[in-house]
Amino acid sequence: MTRTGPIAPQAPHGPAEIAARVTWIGALDPDLRSFDIILKTANGTTYNSYLVRGSDGVAVIDTVKQEFTGAFLARLEQVARYDEITTLVLNHLEPDHTGAVPEFLARAPHVEICVSPRGVQVLRALLKDRFDDYKVRVVRTGDTVSLGDRTLRFLTTPYVHWPDTQCTYLEEQNLLFTCDLLGCHYCDGRLFNDAVGDFRFSFEYYFDHIMRPFKRYVGEALDLIEPLEIDMIAPGHGPVLRAHPRDYITHYRRLITKRLASETGDQKTLLVFYVSAYGATAQMAGAIYEGAAESDDVRVSLFDIEGGDVTPFIDLIEEADGLVFGTPTINGDAVRVVWDMLSSLVDIETKGKLGAAFGSYGWTGEAVAMVEARMQGLKMRVPEQGLRIKMHPTPAELEDCRDFGRRLAAHLAGRPMEREIDLSALLGS
Ligand code: FEO
Numbered sequence: 001m002t003r004t005g006p007i008a009p010q011a012p013h014g015p016a017e018i019a020a021r022v023t024w025i026g027a028l029d030p031d032l033r034s035f036d037i038i039l040k041t042a043n044g045t046t047y048n049s050y051l052v053r054g055s056d057g058v059a060v061i062d063t064v065k066q067e068f069t070g071a072f073l074a075r076l077e078q079v080a081r082y083d084e085i086t087t088l089v090l091n092h093l094e095p096d097h098t099g100a101v102p103e104f105l106a107r108a109p110h111v112e113i114c115v116s117p118r119g120v121q122v123l124r125a126l127l128k129d130r131f132d133d134y135k136v137r138v139v140r141t142g143d144t145v146s147l148g149d150r151t152l153r154f155l156t157t158p159y160v161h162w163p164d165t166q167c168t169y170l171e172e173q174n175l176l177f178t179c180d181l182l183g184c185h186y187c188d189g190r191l192f193n194d195a196v197g198d199f200r201f202s203f204e205y206y207f208d209h210i211m212r213p214f215k216r217y218v219g220e221a222l223d224l225i226e227p228l229e230i231d232m233i234a235p236g237h238g239p240v241l242r243a244h245p246r247d248y249i250t251h252y253r254r255l256i257t258k259r260l261a262s263e264t265g266d267q268k269t270l271l272v273f274y275v276s277a278y279g280a281t282a283q284m285a286g287a288i289y290e291g292a293a294e295s296d297d298v299r300v301s302l303f304d305i306e307g308g309d310v311t312p313f314i315d316l317i318e319e320a321d322g323l324v325f326g327t328p329t330i331n332g333d334a335v336r337v338v339w340d341m342l343s344s345l346v347d348i349e350t351k352g353k354l355g356a357a358f359g360s361y362g363w364t365g366e367a368v369a370m371v372e373a374r375m376q377g378l379k380m381r382v383p384e385q386g387l388r389i390k391m392h393p394t395p396a397e398l399e400d401c402r403d404f405g406r407r408l409a410a411h412l413a414g415r416p417m418e419r420e421i422d423l424s425a426l427l428g429s
Contacts, residue, residue, distance in 0.1 A: 166179075353381070
């Protein structure tokens, strides 16, 4: 059933001027309910495209999703002729911003396309054998395009959230075009942040799911943006931020700053999570915890996650230096709550964190290796082979667990222990 939600009050049927000679020519998508499959969009989204008119040139900043090409071109044609458009800026080449590019270029083949160094690779894939027909300029931080009495200056801001992302600054009007950065999925035809409904939830939800895994890069982007005079931020999705635009930059800075106060000083933090069916994996967890806790360099915490709600741990995990997961093997697999926790890590940066796995098993014991593979997939470093113990651990095996914990702590402290080689085991005796 086609839904027709009148969820864009006062939606502009045509283009909308957002500043002198700067016009919104984007598209409203009030019926969208999920974006990129994973994001819920409770009241849709917008695909914002802008047209900037200078005394000697006209630029289009980003386009829209392919299915909205008609609405985009119709708005554009009300404010400019194709033969006077000199520049197409593509701040980000994901299809929701470039879907209309082929149709646009068919009408304005003479424009100069400005993309970031990584953007050119995606543009080539987008245009395929037509790529060489167009004039493409690779732009970097500080490069400019003159439109006569208007100047566009580029800021290379990669990984917010694709490698290609950049921002564009309209110097004479202190107006920053940010594409996904500082955007949100919120559809309201009143366009401006001081006119639309309450989009605070959408703004943070978008950050959490799109930008949070790239906090480091968001910080680098903010380093470039914060020194600018900013009168308006024009993102690629959601409201145009004309009221208190700097508050949103400040808020992003807050969001990328550590959320949890810590008294650990220089100590590294290690979190041990486990689930146990018959108590054996719990015994292992306790011993690993004890072993790691012997180190003064590491603050170790132990959590039984059988209760199943992993969400409260995400902030903790994000700021931890090491993660250890304990799971029994049941039906040849790790248990579901462990998978739930591992899958929720997609929203945070895990690259480089220490990871380790352990667990008791009855027959086959695949779970530990599966968890290790997942951690490696998350680009965590897994320096110690996972620890598996058949059934309940013996006192000697519990000492192995303590030693495992000691070794993990030593890795975190930057002083990995020499591995003692059991020659009798090598000889098979
Ligand atoms: Fe709005 Fe990353 O695309």
